[in-house]
Amino acid sequence: MNSLLSFYLRRIVSDGNLLITDGDGETHRFGDGAGDPVHIHIKSRAAERAIAVNPALKFGESYMNGAVDMVEGTIYDALALIFSNAGNEASAQPWMRAIERMRLTWRRFVQHNTPKRARRNVQHHYDLSAELYDLFLDIDRQYSCAYFESPGDDLDQAQLAKKRHVAAKLNFDRPGLKTLDIGCGWGGLGLYLGRHLSADVTGITLSDEQHQLASRRAMKERLGDRVRFRIEDYRKTEGPFDRIVSVGMFEHVGRDYYDEFFQHADRLLDKNGVMLLHTIGRYGAPANTNAFISRYIFPGGYLPALSEIMEPVQRSGLILTDVEVLRLHYAKTLEAWRERFAERRNEAKSLYDERFCRMWEFYLAASEAAFRWQDCVVFQLQFAKRVDALPITRSYMSDAEERLRQLDGSDPARTLARRECCEAAE
Incomplete structure (x- = not known):
């Protein structure tokens, strides 16, 4: 699994039972194992890299385009497990702060609602x-x-x-x-x-x-x-x-x-x-x-x-x-x-x-x-x-x-x- 994505998930997910099968077919577990398993398949290394660098955009985009599938549970189950663990912690990661600063600079163009x-x-x-x-x-x-x-x-x-x-x-x-x-x-x-x-x-x-x-x-x-x-x-x-x-x-x-x-x-x-x-x-x-x-x-x-x-x-x-x-x-x-x-x-x-x-x-x-x-x-x-x-x-x-x-x-x-x-x- 992409090392940045693995680091991110181990830092964020402490509760619950999250399994991720990566692009090489290996399965990794995150959380304390409590509750029903939520199993995500990330189908390629490219998708792993994209999600690791910009999860706020690329996780949803990868799911939408079929590069991410649910093996057990639904996409809501996956997001509920991640959000309930992370709260606002995700945006506190240094690379996420950098992305959000760039998006804030770009906001005036995106929201130029003439x-x-x-x-x-x-x-x-x-x-x-x-x-x-x-x-x-x-x-x-x-x-x-x-x-x-x-x-x-x-x-x-x-x-x-x-x-x-x-x-x-x-x-x-x-x-x-x-x-x-x-x-x-x-x-x-x-x-x-x-x-x-x-x-x-x-x-x-x-x-x-x-x-x-x-x-x-x-x-x-x-x-x-x-x-x-x-x-x-x-x-x-x-x-x-x-x-x-x-x-x-x-x-x-x-x-x-x-x-x-x-x-x-x-x-x-x-x-x-x-x-x-x-x-x-x-x-x-x-x-x-x-x-x-x-x-x-x-x-x-x-x-x-x-x-x-x-x-x-x-x-x-x-x-x-x-x-x-x-x-x-x-x-x-x-x-x-x-x-x-x-x-x-x-x-x-x-x-x-x-x-x-x-x-x-x-x-x-x-x-x-x-x-x-x-x-x-x-x-x-x-x-x-x-x-x-x-x-x-x-x-x-x-x-x-x-x-x-x-x-x-x-x-x-x-x-x-x-x-x-x-x-x-x-």
Whole structure:
């Protein structure tokens, strides 16, 4: 086995039962032997060298391209064993620090998310086949962190609870509030706000697929008079709006565009308005996006530390009025997505190919592991332009959630009706 890779693994993996068969056919064991074996086959010396020098990129790339196979266990089992042992130790290795410094220098180019590049980056991921997302998302196609109110909640229940939770924080205290949904996805949240809170919603996206489906859904539900969707960059949107919400979009803005994002939010928000930003972030210090995810899944993406968000907010004129950190909710969401994708893997392969399936498996598994054992979390940040724009205690949020619970079809019969409506819209 490559000596650097062997050194790295013996330093990192102290617990568990990791076996690696190398390019020469020899098998090596790492860890204390406890638990079920996780057995990886690295098929060539070239793959060993690549992984040793740049594991953050090349392990996933090698698995995707078939240069790494699982003999026992799954790719998630392998990543879980490595991540749970390593934590953030991997990035502390001298050669990894050097690679990350180079990537940090290059970041300004990679995240140069001009309107044209931002649209291309979104299309890279979100304009994949509509059938692909149906394989693993919930019935409403929520492609962001769910909110698990109780341990027994399934994915559909948790995604419904997320919409309820977000809506409650926006404090819809009267019907007809003009609402902007930045990065509206397939329209689920905007339709929820229009349906249950009589909000006047404008949803914007850069994805053709998302725009088409969201618009069809609005027509199907006869909500077109108060919920509309369009392809538009937030930098071109005209306001003002009483409410602004953005779920799972800020990760695509790019570090150098944070000032611009919050300045536009301040411009678009009415003087008495409220904004809710839901974004993946880091509870630790700023760090680069995982190299594999950045190259193959979300080009131009970046997960900010809270400190990186707050400086541009302070320069924008917006006031931070509430912060919530969702810790393991995204790990549970990704677990559900990963299991659903595995159950319907053959259908994904018929849409694309084996290489795509391996890429997607690695993406879901690595993301889940990062939320379980590294510093990834989800921030829900509430903003206003006036310090007295919201009640001074948080009780209005729980009161609103309880009211919405009576309206949003939490019972199985109405959930089934929503499923039928979504399928008919498609």
